[in-house]
Amino acid sequence: MSAPSTASVKGDHFSLFGLSRKLWIEMSALEKKFLELSWKLHPDKFVNASAEEQETSLKGSSQLNDAYRVLRDPVARVEYLLEIEGMRKEGEHKQQAPPELLEEVFELNESLDELREAKASGRDLGALKSRLESEEKNFQEKLGEVDAQLQEAARQWDAAIDAKAGDSDRKAIMVRLNEMLNRRSYIRNLVTNVQKELQ
Amino acid sequence: MAYSDKVVDHYNNPRNVGSLPKEDPNVGTGLVGAPECGDVMKLQMKINPDTNVIEEAKFKTFGCGSAIASSSLATEWVKGKTVEEALSIKNTDIVRELSLPPVKIHCSVLAEDAIKAAIGDWKKKHGVEVPVAEKAAH
Numbered sequence: 001m002s003a004p005s006t007a008s009v010k011g012d013h014f015s016l017f018g019l020s021r022k023l024w025i026e027m028s029a030l031e032k033k034f035l036e037l038s039w040k041l042h043p044d045k046f047v048n049a050s051a052e053e054q055e056t057s058l059k060g061s062s063q064l065n066d067a068y069r070v071l072r073d074p075v076a077r078v079e080y081l082l083e084i085e086g087m088r089k090e091g092e093h094k095q096q097a098p099p100e101l102l103e104e105v106f107e108l109n110e111s112l113d114e115l116r117e118a119k120a121s122g123r124d125l126g127a128l129k130s131r132l133e134s135e136e137k138n139f140q141e142k143l144g145e146v147d148a149q150l151q152e153a154a155r156q157w158d159a160a161i162d163a164k165a166g167d168s169d170r171k172a173i174m175v176r177l178n179e180m181l182n183r184r185s186y187i188r189n190l191v192t193n194v195q196k197e198l199q
Numbered sequence: 200m201a202y203s204d205k206v207v208d209h210y211n212n213p214r215n216v217g218s219l220p221k222e223d224p225n226v227g228t229g230l231v232g233a234p235e236c237g238d239v240m241k242l243q244m245k246i247n248p249d250t251n252v253i254e255e256a257k258f259k260t261f262g263c264g265s266a267i268a269s270s271s272l273a274t275e276w277v278k279g280k281t282v283e284e285a286l287s288i289k290n291t292d293i294v295r296e297l298s299l300p301p302v303k304i305h306c307s308v309l310a311e312d313a314i315k316a317a318i319g320d321w322k323k324k325h326g327v328e329v330p331v332a333e334k335a336a337h
Contacts, residue, residue: 102230106239109261189237 012084013067021081022161023154025071034068075184078154078177087174088181098183101142108135108190112197129198136194143187150180202264203298209268214275217257219243227321229313233305238262240270242313244277244285246321251282258313265303269293269310282318 014021017033039045041060046053070076082088115128153176160170202210218241219226225245232239238261245255256274260267272293277285293299293307 099232102232102239105232105237106230106241106259106261109239113261186237193237 013070013080016064016067017071019071020161021085022158023074023077023081024158025077027072030068030071034064037064074154075150075181078150078181081157082174082178082181085170085174087171087178098186101183101186104135104138105190108132108139108194111135112194115197132194132198136191136198139187139191139194143184143191146180146184146187150177150184153177153180202268205297206264206268206299209271209297210264213258213267213271215257215271215278216259218259219245219255219257224248224324225321227317227319227324229316229318229320231309231312231316233262233266233309238266238306238309240266240309240313242270242273242310242317244274244317244321246282246318248325253277253280253282253285262309263303263306265297265299265306266309268297269299269306270313272296273310273314277314282321285314286318288314 012021016037017030019025038061041057041064043054043057043061046057049057070080079088111128111132115125115132118125118128153173157170157173157177160173219228221228221243223245225248227244227246229242230239231242240258240260240262242258243256244253246253256278258270258274260270273288276288276292288311290304290307290311293310294304297307299307
């Protein structure tokens with residue numbers, strides 16, 4: 001990279017950290033690199049520089065912070081990868097709800113409805129709450145399963161990068177990653193809703 | 200964003216809320232969901248096997264006003280129609296009737312999917328091949 005003394009930053013979050021687009025990232029190395037780059041780009045170092053350089057340092061710092069936040073989080077990292085690989089376009093969500101979950105999702109919503117009604121009418125909530133708690137636990141387990149599957153697909157992605165796999169192989173893995181992200185966010189939202197009501 | 204009068208009307212006075220016995224061989228159940236908003240929609244219809252006429256339709260939807268209005272309207276529309284007529288209902292018809300804004304179009308898609316799913320379930324119970332799939336094959 002021909003980065004001169006100025007704080008110019010280009011490219012995606014991975015390349016900013018000198019990483020290839022692999023999903024497994026060594027956290028301690030990432031943090032070290034972050035501190036190193038932060039220091040290099042820190043606006044304090046540019047107080048006597050030209051306005052242009054100050055501006056670049058500021059932009060670079062904020063991009064660095066964004067990149068670090070995204071890469072540190074394993075789920076955000078996958079979302080970001082799919083975005084820069086052109087798999088997840090903003091506002092273009094023709095996604096499928098996981099069909100085998102719908103039955104349980106529907107029941108969960110019915111329980112939530114009952115709980116809201118019971119709350120409003122001051123009825124006893126004990127039995128309803130324990131039912132919802134067990135339904136919540138059920139979905140928490142599903143969340144754990146999705147996370148495990150997501151990790152597995154991430155490993156496959158890395159292996160494909162290492163093996164310099166062709167576009168169609170990579171695409172197939174990305175489709176799976178995307179599916180799992182959708183599932184995950186769907187279940188995640190459900191769990192959040194239940195927790196809100198149970199409070 | 201303001202809802203149209205028709206959406207508000209369906210939301211405040213939803214038609215045909217409820218359920219039909221799932222095990223009834225003449226009842227088709229469609230359960231569909233939208234991942235982006237977490238909506239779930241259940242649409243059921245009781246179909247006369249001799250005439251193919253939809254005699255009864257019920258729904259229950261967990262979701263936003265537009266999703267509820269779309270499914271409420273769908274039950275109103277399918278009642279009294281034959282299976283074939285019901286299958287020709289397009290989500291764009293619902294969008295037009297309810298004046299749904301672009302961000303709520305997926306609610307109407309959900310309602311169309313629910314109609315198709317319910318009829319598909321009924322056909323499966325009667326061992327009828329789903330003609331929609333046949334058409335798509337060639």
